[in-house]
Amino acid sequence: MLIERLIEALGAEAVKTSPEDLACYSFDAYSQGVLPSAVVLPSSAAQVSAVVKIARDLEEPLIARGSGTGLCGGAAPARAGVVLSFARMNRLLELDVENRRARVAPGLVNLQLSERIASTGFFYAPDPASQRASTIGGNIATNAGGPHCLAYGTTVNHVLALEIVDERGECFTTAVEDLGYDLTALLVGSEGTLGIVTSAWVRLLRIPPTTGVWLAAFPSIESASEAVSAIVGAGIVPTALEMMDATIVRAVESAYAAGYPADAAAVLLVESSGEPEEVASADSAIARIARAHGATKWQAATSTEQREALWRGRKGAAGAIGRIAPNYYTQDVCVPRTRLPEMLATVDEAAKQHGIVVGNVFHAGDGNLHPLLLYDKRDARQVAAVIEIGNIVLARAVELGGTISGEHGVGIEKRNGMSLVYRAEDLAAMANVREIFDPHALLNPEKIFPSGISCREMRT
Amino acid sequence: MNDAAISAALADASAHRRPVALRAGDVFSGMHRRVIDADEIDLRSRRAIREYEPRDLTIAVECGITAAQLEQTLREHRQFLPLDAPNAPQASVGGVLAAAWSGPRRHRYGRPRDLLIGSEFALADGTLARAGGMVVKNVAGYDLSRLFVGSMGSLAILLRANFKALPLPESTRIFLAALPDGTRERAFSQVRNLRPEPAAAWWIAGYDREIDGDPGDDGRIAILLECDNALLERATLDWRAALGRAGIPETRLLDAGAYASFTRLLDAPMHLPGLNALSYRSVSLPSQALALADSIADVIDRFDMHRDLLVDIMNGDVTVRAVGDAASFTHVVGMLDDALHDRAPRARILAGGGEVHDRLDCFGLLPNAFAQMRALKERFDPHGILNPGIAFFDGLHT
DSSP: OHHHHHHHHHOGGGEEOSHHHHHHTSBOSSOBOOOOSEEEOOSSHHHHHHHHHHHHHTTOOEEEESSSOOSSSTTSOSSOOEEEEOTTOOOEEEEEGGGTEEEEOTTSBHHHHHHHHGGGTEEOOOOOTTTTTOBHHHHHHHTOOOTTHHHHOOGGGTEEEEEEEOTTSOEEEEETTSSSSOHHHHHTTSTTSSOEEEEEEEEOEEOOSEEEEEEEEESSHHHHHHHHHHHHHTTOOOSEEEEEEHHHHHHHHHHHOOOOOTTOSEEEEEEEEESHHHHHHHHHHHHHHHHHTTOSEEEEOOSHHHHHHHHHHHHTHHHHHTTTOSEEEEOOEEOOGGGHHHHHHHHHHHHHHTTOEEEEEEBGGGTEEOEEEEEOTTOHHHHHHHHHHHHHHHHHHHHTTOBSOSSSOOTTTTGGGHHHHSOHHHHHHHHHHHHHHOTTSOBSTTOSSOTTSOHHHHHO | OOHHHHHHHHHHHHHTTOOEEEESOOTTGGGSOOOOSOEEEEOTTOOOEEEEEGGGTEEEEETTSBHHHHHHHHHTTTEEOOOOOTTTTTOBHHHHHHTTOOOTTHHHHOOGGGGEEEEEEEOTTSOEEEEEOSSSOOOSSOOHHHHTTTOTTSSOEEEEEEEEOEEOOSEEEEEEEEOOTTOHHHHHHHHHTOSSOOSEEEEEEOOTTTSOSOOOBTBEEEEEEEEOHHHHHHHHHHHHHHHHHTTOOOOEEESTTHHHHHHHHHHGGGOOSSSSEEEEEEOOOGGGHHHHHHHHHHHHHHTTOEEEEEEETTTOOEEEEEEOOTTTHHHHHHHHHHHHHHHOTTOEEEEEOGGGGGGSOOSOSOOTTHHHHHHHHHHHOTTOOBSTTOSTTTTOOO
């Protein structure tokens, strides 16, 4: 019945039901979910609406999916249902350079937006590491960040308006300029549990006239972390402030020859953009602070090629790790910047205790860590150790005044960690929202909220 | 009142279905209807800094703190929050958020909501809860802190707000220029394309009491530069050259008094000369702002009122202050309100209107997500005790 009705609404070539197709949509970049009942590829908001109405009639869950680059199972089905892939809703719908905004379909790949509008002198700022593959719809679902959100903010700071299909299949719009409650901010980061985004107006920024990229090498990760606190504490907010430890530096050098000093215990990659005078000021001020904190090297990228090479190393760090371990697990936590040394010490200690190699590559300026835990999934002991370390890292981040997810989302993987951050009263307030937007619990069910209890139970 | 006392007061009010009215700075009270027949919860004494670690560039405050107090605290550490609140010595941070206030620097630094990273709040039944935290990136769960922005205290009482602070710019300079006849459009275009980008920029017609000097044949512009010391002089040369290309021969620079002048312009629409006046603000796109301003001016002129206009060049807001004749104001203001909303459907009243304020359309165009907002209100405040009458949908039917 489900398949027939979907085919009737969308046409046979937009409905996938073969076991191979379903298998492809049962997981994201890390998490394995269950097989969906069907995968649909709508071409318009009207088709999304039709699918939602059919699924609602038949009580089938709905899982919106961009490129599946998420790391927490946000787009992986938790109990079958219909996966909506936005691969065919991938256009730049309107470009309004005069008012510095663009309307995009949810399936538009993040980087493609900036590439397509580069000739206008503008760009779209959120730049998750997955930006070559991840979609703006997916970025909206997770409120994605990226290295440059230190200066520019995360996705929520760049979404001006949304068109949404709700759980009844009805369309509504929100805008940051609207009177009343800020539903735009509520919907960004809600992981497809409150509605399905069918288009978005996003803010465009001017491409800065000058960009400087520098590399600083440190004798210890602690001294590099202290330097980060000192830079931000001195009132300097570069456009990016990224850190890599020795494990990552060696892997990156081996894979890409990015120009990182292989003997460094930690490397800071710093980028500053703006007017030439501002970039020059940042250069001298940050270099002074880095040296005061023991930096053994401060090197500027003197050409576009060098700048791109340094960034290629950072953005390819996770891929480079594949050379030294068959599997890795990426954790994502955020702590106040001044607590970075304590957080890193916990990661190091837990990894050593459990005999697991860890590599740290992260958005240091934001206090957003991504320890990569290296393991072999064929070894049950290592798998158990990685899970245990992950839990220790989550708990410690919360103890230090931080959170369980800085930018990857909660999905399935971290739903039980929500109870570490929030009390029952806090979760109940969120559950109230969920029930209003999704009273039948069909929109990406079993995500965000801790398992084992329903939203209704949380409220009571 | 501390958190526990507010919680107890709400629990009691909820149990007895007794409405409560929130009281803070009263700066934004013209933006909504009056709450009537309700017990008052006064938040003005709640002004503590709850957490501040300058090295983290984060600060948590009680929501009764005024924008000026918060600014002073941050300034001591060479940091700031661009709330752009009018009447900052009186405006509470909670009021800024509840009114979803956003000022002319938002295109550069974001709106207050963009810098909000967490909150603590009291629900209608007295439950104390929180969302977000003290970290600058946090995607754990729904962003309830921002949901409450614009709620006018109708969903919950914001008790504490956590913000991401910004480093204070080293230099502040205002460029003030009277526009020769026929230069307004060119000036507007040049300002939109200035490098470095202005922190704020206005085209001004009127407001002669707030700004001294030549009012210009075609109005005047005020542009705020906030930048590093190293950039100040080169930017000044470039900006003056750009304005020269727009046909503006002379630009006055304000350094020592720059911030005071900026503040006067922020305050201007809220300062009314008497009961026979009112201010509106209408959001629009920057490309449409001048046409909208002309259209609004035309309406005010038809009613033979004095008008002062401010156009936010970078964001597109059009703000107008209309002052009428004391004897006839009450009789004509309703017609003015209708005529103005015909031209500017999104116009919201900022202040004024005198005794007929509540009969005017203080909200302007209603949002498309009307039903979703009403459902949230019914769930979060089932007995309708929080600031009854204040929400735009109170008394309306979908």
